[in-house]
Amino acid sequence: MKQVLIAVCAVTLLMAGCSRKSKQPALLQATATGTAIVESSGGKQIGYAGMPLDQPVVVQVNDASGNGIAGAAVCFSGPSGVSFTPASGLTDSSGQVTSAVALGQQAGRYKIMASTRDASGKTIELNLDEIVLGYQQTVGAQLNAQYCVRCHDPESTPQRVSNMDNLSVKPHPFTEGDTLNKMSDADLVAIISHGGPALNKSPEMPPWGYTLSKSDIAALVSYIRAVADPPYEAGGLVYAQK
Amino acid sequence: MRNKLHALWRTFFGDSARAFGSASVILLLLLAIAPAKNHFSQWRHYQKQYLHLIRGRADAVTLERHFQGGIQQIWMPEQQVTDRCTTCHLGLKEASLADVSSVAFREHPVIPHKLTEFGCTTCHRGQGAATTVEEAHSATEQWEQPLLPAKYIEAGCGQCHLENQTGTPFLNQGRQLISNSGCTHCHTIKQADGTYIMPDDDPPSLKHIADKTTRDWVYAWIKDPQAYASTATMPNYHFSDDDARDVSAFILAQSTPLQPPLQPPLQPLKADAKAAADPAAGTTLYGQSFCASCHAMQNAAGMMVGGNVGPELTGIGTKAKPEWLQDWVANPNHYDPATMMPHYRFDAQQVATLTGFLESKTEPDFVANVHLDGATPQQIEHGKRLVVENGCASCHEINGIKKPENFAPELSRIGSKPLNQLIFVEGVEHTLPGYVAGKVRNPRAFGPSLKMPQFKFTPQQIDAVTTALLALTDRAQSQPPTMRIASVQQTKYQPAGNAGQLMRDLRCLTCHMIDGHGGDMAPDLTWEGTAVQHEWLTQFLKNPETLRPALIRRMPKFNLTDAEINTLADYMMTVYQTPEFDRDSLPVSQFGTAQVEQGRQLFYSKFACQSCHIADYKTDKGYIGPALAGTGKRFNAAWVYRWLKDPQALRPGTIEPNQHMTDDEARSLTAFLMSLKSGGAQEAMKK
Incomplete structure (x- = not known):
């Protein structure tokens, strides 16, 4: 009985250590x-x-x-x-x-x-x-940096001045999950390929379908899903502690 | 005991019938070992687990139909691929398994290649033929090739892709760093397509160093280059005080005076500039000349501002002698005929102003504690020996010392180096990536006598360089040439004649690309003659207007004579034309006002061009693309029309999207744009 008690105490003590890795100085x-x-x-x-x-x-x-x-x-x-x-x-x-x-x-x-x-x-x-980011999202991130950020990112740096304030309809930053998560992949592909008017939105968003390839656009969508905040539901794997 | 054994023997082998029966049973058991081993093998365990997993899923029937039991193999002899990874990794092609937590059964992330065309080990390494977890993934006694850690995975791409790719930012960065840090001054890297990674850091010649700087500065610099400029690419050789003293003694001793010799500083002008006490004059000229496009300088707030084509100028006044600075600003060709810096043609007053401004940028602390006595012949001799031993002449031109050949080991196949040929030290992981990264991080940790100097890389840069080096494998070299995508090499294009001389003097190709040769800082000029009008080009060369309001880097103003400008403009208008179409094929006279009006509508509504361009400085604000308010004075209509139809056809890689316009739309927009004839931004601001 005593042994069981000691064992229980030991386990409790171990669990009390906050780190999951026992190697770390827990206490x-x-x-x-x-x-x-x-x-x-x-x-x-x-x-x-x-x-x-x-x-x-x-x-x-x-x-x-x-x-x-x-x-x-x-x-x-x-x-x-x-x-x-x-x-x-x-x-x-x-x-x-x-x-x-x-x-x-x-x-x-x-x-x-x-x-x-x-x-x-x-x-x-x-x-x-x-x-x-995985491979596809990395491609998306690179394309984003080349083509999209200057309008879709409100942040300005001396090297890259944001154009957002010059637009009459403000573009959605790609982290804006509240809005973008509600759009299907097909809608995102459509608006990127054919521009704002494809979804009855502003022509200030130009069509990229004749400049970027289909796989480029798919990569952009995967990137947009990856950085969404709040997270996109079907946005891939979530690693959390069990 | 003996009796018992005897009894046992009699029980099983007492007579022939018993012996036969027992022997048969033993034989059967022995025969069963192999099938049992097979039955309990690791891969069967994984296949069972997989079947268990998919049976609980909604698309079980489809997944089961795709499942094939037994050992699976991707075999491509010409690519040396024999991969059995798919025996356990069963869900690689199943999109519906993208959310499975076990790596073994998950869908492979999207990549541009089919797994069956390239196999697994081509990119991931590891032992393709193995069918146990340990042997396939880890390094064992017999197999040295473990899986490549995920952070170096782009090394896999780099075996075939010698060009820069969008999806491999690390590999691109690593190759760039190898080139920009000058690794290949000492190490030869021959790529699989037969090209070499060439150094791109342009280390200065030291033949006339005594004209440029002092021995104190040289001493402090070789002790710690980054203490002078945090952006310095020169690595640290960890010279002792005595060694640095002797090296600096030799470096200064071998220097010969420039011919013709430097002139003493222009005293009156210099005094004049100082008397004016207008520190803003220097700052203004520095700004107007767009020195910051290439040179970085720390501003008052401690922020580093500027490009990295030329050296950082934060402490230039401590480094350079005034007479050298003056000579350099006046005409850099005198000191270094191969420099990337343009000959600005400053007048005497400007030279004095800029020299005075640069001289005021000092870092007195850098040389404050250097106290060197005059060099003795023994010190100089010792310094020379150190310079030879450390291979200084691999990078720098030095009088009396030849550039050593193959000073450091060739790295063309470093990505496949057998581990038994490497010497590991404590703290370095016993793998090839561990070795390479360790060597890049801290080369002298591998032995104090090693010559490789210490580079200043961030942890991320170390991983990038390691990635690029790990791509240099035997596989890359032996791959069938059809699988290779060659690197983009610069051409040797040079403009010809008088204009060519002038363009070399102005170093146009430092920033502009022409016919595949040059820099990427400014627009490609290969077809500039088709694009622009002669009159505009002349004006622009005389006084470059601001075309892109949001850019820091701009075309500097050179003090060109009218005759020089005409030579340049005539040459560019005649030679830099596209064979695709005639620049005069669309005369502006055929556009009517209705067409202009229709173009205006298209510009502002259908295509919303004002999002990125300015057609009218009063109403438009977009500044991603160049301002178009002066299009009618700048461009030829035929060029504008072709550009609108397909921008990438005229300038590959431009970010202007192809809007898929109809011929009529493009024509109307051209009419509208050609009707815009206002001046540049500065002129508009003045109004």
Whole structure:
């Protein structure tokens, strides 16, 4: 009976360690606890299979009044194949923890999680999505950068000034899942190939069907589906922890 | 014990009948080993799992019909492919299995090739003939070829595709880096199509280096080039203080004075420029001359602004001597006849202004701690030995030292290098990709005596270079030539005659492409003579107007004489014509006002051209394409018409979409565009 009890205790202790990987130093001595965990930066990045994301993931632990607190323990975890350096850490003076993330070997959407505990020991979680593009989506991303972004992306840089403000009908950024997810693949192909008028929309969207090939347009659609936010339902694989 | 054994023997082999029966049973059991091994083999296990998976699915009947049991094989002897991967990877061609979580049974992501035409190992590597998970995927004692990690997968494409492809950004980046970082000054890389990856970094000649800079600067530079300019491509050789002292001593000692010698700085003008105390004059001239198209410079906010064709200029005043800077700005051909920098033909005042401006861009900290005594002959001799040993002359011209041949190992087949020929060190993964990436990341980790210097690559750049190197395989070399898609090589085109001389002096081909030779920074001029009008071209060369408001890089203004401009314009109008059509075949006189009006309608409504182009500066704002407000003065109608019908036919790769216009529509739009005769943007802004 005693042995069973000890075993149960041991298992509980193991499970209490927040990292799924037992190799990681799981028990960080938190000196403070927060009430909320929020993303500072690094979510919804587009990466390549098996490679580190361009930007690290930064999360912040806040107290009840919304200020970052130092010394709270944060653990990062994700589906198999995703690695975090470091996988856990204590928040710095501004309440933040930074971790470099490398995604898995397959294309798809990866759900990663950052967690901390509040004063009562309850786990508070923050879920972030990161995207790995496959071959077809990579082609789409390249075509997007060449032909589409200058009107469809509101962000301007000195190298690439956005043309969005010059248009009388504002184009939808491709991340705008709320609108684009409601359109079928066939509709997207039609509007790209034949221009806005094909769906009774503005002629400011020109027809690309005589410039891009069918497979180019299919690649663009797959890219649009991959970056949609909120995610496109039939948008391919989602990797999450079981 | 003995008795027991005896009894056992008697039970089974006591008489001939028993012996026969027992022997038969043993024989049967032995015979059963092989079928049993077969029955319990890994691939059967996977096939059973697959059948179990598909039976629960809605399209089970279809999937079962596609399923073929037993060992499957893709066999293509001429491509050296014997792949049994499809024995376990059963769902590769099943689109409905795209959402399956097991990689083994999932649909293969969309690629432009049929799996049955290329097999699996062509791209992924691994042991195609193996039928166990371990042997097929990992490196074992006998098989050295594990699967290629996903991040290097574009190396597979690079075996046949020697050209840049949209879908392989990493491979393209890696090849570019190999070329731009000057890897092939030392390493030979012969591609499968017989072409070589040529270096594209243009390291300067050091024959007259003493005219250009000081020994202190050379010393600090070879100690750490990136400390001077973060964008510097020169790698770090990790010279010790003494070695750097001796190398700098030799580099300066071998330098000979330029002929004719440099003139002392133009004192009065320089004083004049300083007295004017108009720092804006230099900044303005730097901006107007579009120096930033090629040169980067850190601005006050610490941001790096500018291109990477020429060297970074943030600390140029610390590096270059004033008399050299003045000579270079006045005419770069004097110091380096092979430079990519144009001869701007600045007048004396402009030379002084620009020299003064550049001289003020200093980084005094860079040489602050350098204190060198005069060089001794022994130091110079030692420096020379170091320069020879490190192969400095592979990149730089140096007096008295010949460019070494094959200074570093050839890399033409590095992607198939057997592991037993490589020396691994701790911390480097025992695989070929691990070795290559490790070598690119930190070459000296493989031994302090190794000569390969340290390059400044980001982790992503290291992976890109590794990808490009891993594409250089035996398979790539032995592939049937029909499978190869050759790299695009530049032609050796050069313009001829007086105009050709002039165009070389102005370095037109640094930015413009003509007949397949030149840069990609500015429009291709191969058919410029068909496109534009003589009068416009003359005006443009005299004073380049802004055609594309949103671009940073623009045509600089060169101080050309009228005679020079006429030579250039005549040559371009005569020589750079397309054989496809006559530029005068569509006279503007045949357009009526109704047609112009119809064209206007088409421009603003049906085709919404104003989204990207400006026809009227007062109302239109689109600035993706060039402003069209002066089309009637700039272009020939025949060119405009042909362009509207099929832009890619006239300039492959242009982002203007083909709108599939009817002949009538294109004609009306041409009529409208040719009626637009206002001036350039600057003129319009003034109004």
